[in-house]
Amino acid sequence: MIKPLPTRERLIDIAGDIFGREGFKAATVRKIAEEANANIAAVNYHFRDKEGLYRAVLEDIFSKAFQRFPSVPPPEAAADPEKRLHFFIRAMFYRFLSREGWGGLSGQGKLIAREFLNPTPAFDNIVETYIRPQKNILSAIVSDVSGGKLDPDRIISCAVSIIGQCIYYTFAAPIIEKIAENLAPVEENLDFLSDHVFRFSLGGIQRIVNTLHENNGFARQEAQP
Amino acid sequence: MIKPLPTRERLIDIAGDIFGREGFKAATVRKIAEEANANIAAVNYHFRDKEGLYRAVLEDIFSKAFQRFPSVPPPEAAADPEKRLHFFIRAMFYRFLSREGWGGLSGQGKLIAREFLNPTPAFDNIVETYIRPQKNILSAIVSDVSGGKLDPDRIISCAVSIIGQCIYYTFAAPIIEKIAENLAPVEENLDFLSDHVFRFSLGGIQRIVNTLHENNGFARQEAQP
Amino acid sequence: MIKPLPTRERLIDIAGDIFGREGFKAATVRKIAEEANANIAAVNYHFRDKEGLYRAVLEDIFSKAFQRFPSVPPPEAAADPEKRLHFFIRAMFYRFLSREGWGGLSGQGKLIAREFLNPTPAFDNIVETYIRPQKNILSAIVSDVSGGKLDPDRIISCAVSIIGQCIYYTFAAPIIEKIAENLAPVEENLDFLSDHVFRFSLGGIQRIVNTLHENNGFARQEAQP
């Protein structure tokens, strides 16, 4: 016999989904409480107010996601830079696009995308605790992959290019699936996608390394008035 | 003497900014009307309701953006595939990240990102009119750049990788700027960024071409429960 | 070739219908103007404001109704009291239930019923000009029919009983038709109805005359708590 989750945790799970799908303002505590089979006042009781619930959701999402899908392989695994890059990318895909983490609910990934778009004060803490370390890990990987030939600015740019590809799938899945009709749904294709992004990014980094001496010799594109 | 914009157009400009920054639900017509120095009822008079205003904004943003920054160079310009790729990427950056289009307002780019995240019914029309043609243009460019060696699935994947990098800057600018402190603000760096994405993507495409024979020989990563 | 009615008159006709169907408050000048193919501002132009339009409608309805269906037969017709009663009753039915008066529109009758229910200030004038003379005419008829045996209170009571029957058909037609399914629609049955009310009322008056000596020997009915 399965013991049902206590009210507090049911609220966090459901709220993560609804906040992600609809945004903080558009999501209503009434709907969250109803779908979680809880009383309306339960939100205020457990989390003080709507924002408190949101903060709890945010912390819960990141702690679970990084616990389940860490960014670096266990120490005994290979230290080969390219394999670390592949591992990192794959973890990004699974972290927010796999539904395993939240009992089949799928809004949580979108909630993260929303925070990138419009960071709330609650996100500051997340950035320092989770995001910045990620940047450092990925920067080190990129640096290693490039053979140490890239300056910090180029490293950051490459890192952003890599993360951009991953995140894009997370938050633009509805449009990607509409435009690229014959592509498999993003959620069912995580291995193929991470493999593609890995190769693409590897080529990208190497090209940046190989064209370091070229200047950005393009004139600024003018708008046609 | 400068003739002020009529109420209708002022509303569209301001609404594009506020809808973009705050989202459809969180944005209030009261605030939009106030900032546009218009009466609250003017929204309903000109656009029937809040949603009508939103639709008008969406159409306005895309028509202006693609008019000012087309995706293909004028016919007399070089047909060199790589130059066409560079032109395309640069247009993407300028389209939604440059503030020229909307009188210095900056929310419009975010509004597009929101539509990618949560397409509204009003976006269907935009997808068919503007987005899908873009996909076709970029697919042709990628195919040409690859020397015709890529199958449709790989072409799409590469196209998504390219667009993903561009869009990521559009919608994650706040976080990027917070994490990569010493990087110049995205909006003032469009030429450098488009040049970087161009080189990175060129390398990515070529790598995909060069590793076509390799299989995706990675086992699915398991979550650590 | 038929010349279309000028805007002012079209507004009056349409407004009479809509005011009658929906009530003064619920009726909107927008709808009235649209159905009359007139500009919204036309109401204010021709009638100063919504209330001015309403007053014009009220005056128009009564002047037309009593002009088309007077309450007394032409002088050369019989002066027989019973025939005058029958004539009076029939005129009441035709006045507001026949659609001839207003180009097929049917709301006007209801508008009168609304005024009985909730007289507006605009109705004061109508009462003095049209209603009170009716009361006097009917009182005289009832007095004659009774052979002069009734005191003023009884006369008034009988007059109210007669008018009540007629008006009831005017304002309760929807319910009557729903309850008495096999009765012909009120509007198509005016001759039968006026004949019935005539006979019924004649019997009523005579009964009142014949039981003048009886006192009202009924105890007040108590409510069961």
Add this chain to the structure above:
Amino acid sequence: MIKPLPTRERLIDIAGDIFGREGFKAATVRKIAEEANANIAAVNYHFRDKEGLYRAVLEDIFSKAFQRFPSVPPPEAAADPEKRLHFFIRAMFYRFLSREGWGGLSGQGKLIAREFLNPTPAFDNIVETYIRPQKNILSAIVSDVSGGKLDPDRIISCAVSIIGQCIYYTFAAPIIEKIAENLAPVEENLDFLSDHVFRFSLGGIQRIVNTLHENNGFARQEAQP
């Protein structure tokens, strides 16, 4: 010490009065809430929306009215048809014109009249539950009073004539009191009025019975163009 009515019931009472006096559209929830010493949102909390409140009012009015003033005397009372008719008529008068039922409020009777004039969907249920049974009861009484000599059409017509007189007092009281100055106010005169209507109707029915052989030999009255 008197315990005050709970919010929900206070709202129903006040709303019945205001809806009756002003009509559904013209009545505002603000005013209702204020007069009931309740918060505006209480209406939506208890009744979902304005229409829900209206439905509750309608149901409340009829259930109370018919509970307090049933249409048939208790079984032990006389089964004399004329007495049943008198009892029925008196109940009609007291039902909606006596202020006892609603704590001195007087709009409820008008609300019913409004429903006769313009039935709302909410009235369908009332018609079947309360009105139709009334018709059957009154039809049986009329049939008995006539000695079984009337066909269904005549019975219905007589029933409508009786009800018409009663309802007329309910909904036209303001005009009646203005025209018949020396008549006592309707609300203080219910016994006299019900006695009058009883006698008048008795005479009416008998006259209909006695003139069954006469045809409706009147030509349709023509309008004078």
Add this chain to the structure above:
DNA sequence: TATGAATGAGGGTTCATTCAT
């Protein structure tokens, strides 16, 4: 710990009306 009643702020929308053209 949990709940149903109640609340005040603020939301979008409708409306009659005005004014310049």
Add this chain to the structure above:
DNA sequence: CATGAATGAACCCTCATTCAT
């Protein structure tokens, strides 16, 4: 005479929150 743009008041309703139980 007629019109389209614009306005401010008032409407119903939703919302997060509180409080007594």
